[in-house]
Amino acid sequence: MVLELRKGAIFVDELRNVSIKIGEVAEEEEEWAPMGPTPFPQIETLRDWDFTLLKRYKPFYAPYCDMCCLCTMGKCDLTENKRGACGINLEAQTARIVTIAVAIGTACHTGHARHMLHDIEHVTGKKLEEIPVDLGPEIAEVAPLTQLITGIKPKTLADLERALRYVEEQITQVMDSIHTGQEGSYLDYESKAFHLGMMDALGKEIADIAQIVAFNLPKGESNQPLIDVGMGTLDRNKAIVLVIGHHAPPAFNIADYIEQNKLNDEVELAGICCTAHDVSRYWPKAKIAGSLGRQLKVVRAGLADVIVIDEQCIRADILYHAGKLGIPVICTNSKAMHALPDMTKKDPKEVIKYLLDGNPGVVVLDPLKVGEIAVEVAKARRRKRGEIKPVLTEEQFMNYAKACTQCGTCTIACPQKIRVGELMEAAEKGDRKPMEEKWDVCITCGRCEQVCPKKIPIIDMFNFAAWNRILNEKGKVRRGRGPVRDSEIRNVGAPIVLGTIPGVIAIVGCSNYPNGTKDAYTIMNEFASRNYIVVTTGCMAMDAGLYKDEEGKTIYEKYRDDFNGSCVANLGSCVSNAHIHGAAIKVARIFAMRNIRANFEEIADYILNRVGACGVAWGAYSQKAASIATGVNRLGIPVVVGPHGSKYRRAFLGRPYNDEDWIVYDVRSGQKVRIEPAPQDLLVAAETIEEAIPLIAKLCFRPNDTDRGRSIKLTHYIDLSLKYLGRMPDDWHLYVRTESDLPLAKREELLKELEDKHGWKIDWSRKKILEGPIRPYHAGFNPTCVERLFKEGFSSLAKK
Numbered sequence: 001m002v003l004e005l006r007k008g009a010i011f012v013d014e015l016r017n018v019s020i021k022i023g024e025v026a027e028e029e030e031e032w033a034p035m036g037p038t039p040f041p042q043i044e045t046l047r048d049w050d051f052t053l054l055k056r057y058k059p060f061y062a063p064y065c066d067m068c069c070l071c072t073m074g075k076c077d078l079t080e081n082k083r084g085a086c087g088i089n090l091e092a093q094t095a096r097i098v099t100i101a102v103a104i105g106t107a108c109h110t111g112h113a114r115h116m117l118h119d120i121e122h123v124t125g126k127k128l129e130e131i132p133v134d135l136g137p138e139i140a141e142v143a144p145l146t147q148l149i150t151g152i153k154p155k156t157l158a159d160l161e162r163a164l165r166y167v168e169e170q171i172t173q174v175m176d177s178i179h180t181g182q183e184g185s186y187l188d189y190e191s192k193a194f195h196l197g198m199m200d201a202l203g204k205e206i207a208d209i210a211q212i213v214a215f216n217l218p219k220g221e222s223n224q225p226l227i228d229v230g231m232g233t234l235d236r237n238k239a240i241v242l243v244i245g246h247h248a249p250p251a252f253n254i255a256d257y258i259e260q261n262k263l264n265d266e267v268e269l270a271g272i273c274c275t276a277h278d279v280s281r282y283w284p285k286a287k288i289a290g291s292l293g294r295q296l297k298v299v300r301a302g303l304a305d306v307i308v309i310d311e312q313c314i315r316a317d318i319l320y321h322a323g324k325l326g327i328p329v330i331c332t333n334s335k336a337m338h339a340l341p342d343m344t345k346k347d348p349k350e351v352i353k354y355l356l357d358g359n360p361g362v363v364v365l366d367p368l369k370v371g372e373i374a375v376e377v378a379k380a381r382r383r384k385r386g387e388i389k390p391v392l393t394e395e396q397f398m399n400y401a402k403a404c405t406q407c408g409t410c411t412i413a414c415p416q417k418i419r420v421g422e423l424m425e426a427a428e429k430g431d432r433k434p435m436e437e438k439w440d441v442c443i444t445c446g447r448c449e450q451v452c453p454k455k456i457p458i459i460d461m462f463n464f465a466a467w468n469r470i471l472n473e474k475g476k477v478r479r480g481r482g483p484v485r486d487s488e489i490r491n492v493g494a495p496i497v498l499g500t501i502p503g504v505i506a507i508v509g510c511s512n513y514p515n516g517t518k519d520a521y522t523i524m525n526e527f528a529s530r531n532y533i534v535v536t537t538g539c540m541a542m543d544a545g546l547y548k549d550e551e552g553k554t555i556y557e558k559y560r561d562d563f564n565g566s567c568v569a570n571l572g573s574c575v576s577n578a579h580i581h582g583a584a585i586k587v588a589r590i591f592a593m594r595n596i597r598a599n600f601e602e603i604a605d606y607i608l609n610r611v612g613a614c615g616v617a618w619g620a621y622s623q624k625a626a627s628i629a630t631g632v633n634r635l636g637i638p639v640v641v642g643p644h645g646s647k648y649r650r651a652f653l654g655r656p657y658n659d660e661d662w663i664v665y666d667v668r669s670g671q672k673v674r675i676e677p678a679p680q681d682l683l684v685a686a687e688t689i690e691e692a693i694p695l696i697a698k699l700c701f702r703p704n705d706t707d708r709g710r711s712i713k714l715t716h717y718i719d720l721s722l723k724y725l726g727r728m729p730d731d732w733h734l735y736v737r738t739e740s741d742l743p744l745a746k747r748e749e750l751l752k753e754l755e756d757k758h759g760w761k762i763d764w765s766r767k768k769i770l771e772g773p774i775r776p777y778h779a780g781f782n783p784t785c786v787e788r789l790f791k792e793g794f795s796s797l798a799k800k
Contacts, residue, residue, distance in 0.1 A: 413447040733757075
């Protein structure tokens with residue numbers, strides 16, 4: 001073989017048994033902004049930032065047990081400062097378990113993103129590089145997280161795939177550290193968990209942007225149509241296809257099949273969990289049957305003619321419960337196949353016949369075949385079934401109620417501590433109202449049935465008692481609108497940073513509420529009515545739409561879905577959480593003109609100190625909730641979880657009494673100053689909604705609030721504490737810097753309390769604070785201070 005190079009061309013004289021492969025061609029990245037200091041950060045890259053957060057917000061651990069059982073040298077007793085056979089102590093082991101949970105959640109969202117890209121190429125017939133990342137004329141910052149973390153500004157889905165490969169590598173590297181004989185520091189495990197949380201956010205953004213541009217989902221437009229939510233919205237005269245999970249392409253195909261074959265009058269498509277959100281974003285005629293906490297209620301009510309599952313948040317015993325009612329299950333994702341036969345390559349008609357012959361289910365991994373199979377099976381089963389009725393008869397219900405011995409085993413097992421025996425006793429006496437009321441509190445985990453010595457089908461009992469409620473459960477939820485538009489950020493960036501919009505409340509997460517789903521509505525309504533920006537996703541977005549005010553309006557009918565004060569915007573499914581991160585990043589980019597390209601530390605520092613945002617995961621349930629919260633924590637956004645959130649074993653709590661934790665730099669002068677504890681905590685659990693609501697308001701305080709903004713935030717904090725706790729907050733005085741911070745209507749009263757109870761000195765001739773525990777400061781931004789800022793490990797007061 002002879003190769004000759006002439007003027008850039010290669011001439012081949014003879015070519016035999018030679019294989020030529022051309023790999024990825026790397027084009028020079030468009031210089032849309034100067035490359036920041038941390039493109040594609042590794043485990044160690046942002047460790048100093050993590051340690052800065054962990055110094056102020058020290059991890060508080062509540063381990064489930066004090067043993068380690070992860071390897072064959074165990075189990076190891078870690079009590080009383082003992083170490084395991086590998087040398088690990090209890091703190092590091094607990095942080096390791098937290099890291100594992102966050103890794104699971106991150107892998108779920110990232111695996112979803114990878115699966116989405118595969119299905120997009122299969123369903124659309126296009127290569128990723130042929131699909132542009134175009135979110136419309138009002139969104140120029142199309143992928144804020146991708147830009148911030150990797151430095152890539154994606155033009156096509158191929159660019160996002162490059163970022164996804166990076167995420168997958170980082171998950172592998174962190175999981176490596178969890179192996180026996182690796183990391184031994186709880187602080188470094190927390191840093192690794194932060195890193196995974198950031199990867200989780202990036203994986204979510206990739207997944208949602210990919211489905212938005214490939215399947216033409218809403219691109220941030222306001223005034224989205226209202227979607228029916230609730231079991232009572234399902235038309236029981238139609239064949240009902242129930243989809244469950246988080247990966248929507250198979251459900252998209254079901255919607256296409258119904259539409260193309262003009263079957264709207266015959267077939268109902270309804271969903272549970274995020275597939276429900278996403279299919280309604282694709283096809284607004286779809287309905288939302290319920291959230292994760294209602295999954296078993298819906299299945300055991302026998303409403304579905306066929307159940308189609310994909311991935312995530314599906315009950316592991318779905319086949320058992322569906323099989324008891326003869327409902328066939330179609331598995332459409334390799335992550336949940338339930339030992340069913342894989343009939344992907346079979347002719348759809350053969351699969352339909354197989355299911356109608358009474359077999360429990362099949363695996364069909366081609367989303368383009370799912371629509372025909374699911375719809376035709378549902379239609380055939382609908383023709384055979386009669387009226388949908390409760391699974392139990394009146395006689396069976398009463399016999400089971402009488403069979404209860406009040407042993408209390410079910411109450412002990414119940415995570416909601418429902419006194420099931422008392423409800424059974426009331427039902428036996430003819431009063432079913434208590435059981436109907438607790439139906440909403442029950443998250444249908446099924447533990448009660450597992451431990452009942454009399455084998456009472458308690459979930460069926462609840463459904464029977466609440467049957468009229470099931471038939472009449474009808475609400476509305478806005479269709480998920482996707483990202484926040486750049487134009488909206490231009491309108492609200494200044495009010496958020498200055499504090500005149502008191503905060504952004506991100507209400508997300510699962511449906512494991514301590515006292516029923518009405519909590520979701522209550523939190524949203526309380527803050528939207530006070531001019532906060534409220535954004536929501538996932539199960540809480542669904543549940544909030546089930547409740548109505550005295551005028552019969554749901555939360556989504558009361559408030560617009562703009563990203564603005566006094567609005568409630570449903571962004572979509574769990575992966576749409578990434579747009580909440582994106583909105584905070586865009587405030588720094590669009591309002592403060594910060595360079596966000598590969599510049600994580602500076603932007604996170606800006607958000608921590610200037611953007612009054614607080615996440616709320618009141619019903620935290622899965623490992624994905626852990627990864628979501630950890631991701632926003634690394635970005636400087638605090639999160640409040642409900643009492644079940646303590647089961648994640650870790651909180652990030654500030655110590656307002658420790659002055660050293662609240663020393664920061666005034667970057668204009670370069671001097672260290674002591675600030676108020678704002679935000680006080682980074683991840684904290686609340687026992688009741690009455691405790692949570694004032695806490696959420698408090699966590700919107702930021703050190704750089706203007707005096708007017710601080711006055712507004714203090715007004716709400718004090719008012720909410722009086723409303724829900726019946727007293728003034730114990731620590732309100734910690735957030736007063738000058739007299740102009742005080743709410744005008746109560747200024748004189750509060751000044752007197754500062755003097756009398758807290759030892760402040762007041763000049764009453766001018767009603768002016770002369771001295772208090774926190775002195776006024778003035779912060780500015782001086783780039784020359786930034787290097788020293790992070791070397792010494794303190795947060796900045798970043799002010800434009």
